[in-house]
Amino acid sequence: MTRFLKIFAFFLLIHFINPNLYAQTQKLPLDDLLLQDSIYKSNKKKVLNFSLKEFDMLFLEFFNRKQDPNIVLTKAEFYTYTVQIATFSDRLASLYPDQKELAAENKQEWLSENYQDYLEYKGSQKK
Secondary structure (H helix, E strand, O other), X not given: OOHHHHHHHHHHHHHHHOHHHOOXXXXXXXXXXXXXXXXXXXXXXXXXXXXXXXXXXXXXXXHHHHHOOOOXXXXXXXXXXXXXXXXXXXXXXXXXXXXXXHHHHHHHHHHOOOHHHHHHHHHHHOO
């Protein structure tokens, strides 16, 4: 299995472990979309130049901070992680052209992550 597929298998595993991480069918609020767009524009070039090691570190940092019951990410922090993870899908699509569709689906999943759902998940951690 290629490294690309291993990364996406890991993403899918994370989505199955945490039911609040699956792609949302609802639209994000306009202010969230504007924040995502701003984050995308300011991080695109940097993220597209990430090595797989840098991406792995980013992904694990997000996962660890998200799972830590003592940490609540701000909306900007949350979307910075999810937008960067989504943007890296563009890099993977360029590295593995035969996997463009999978990369596009993964990107959409990460861009549909909702901060409000994250806050509800954090609230359930404390119960």
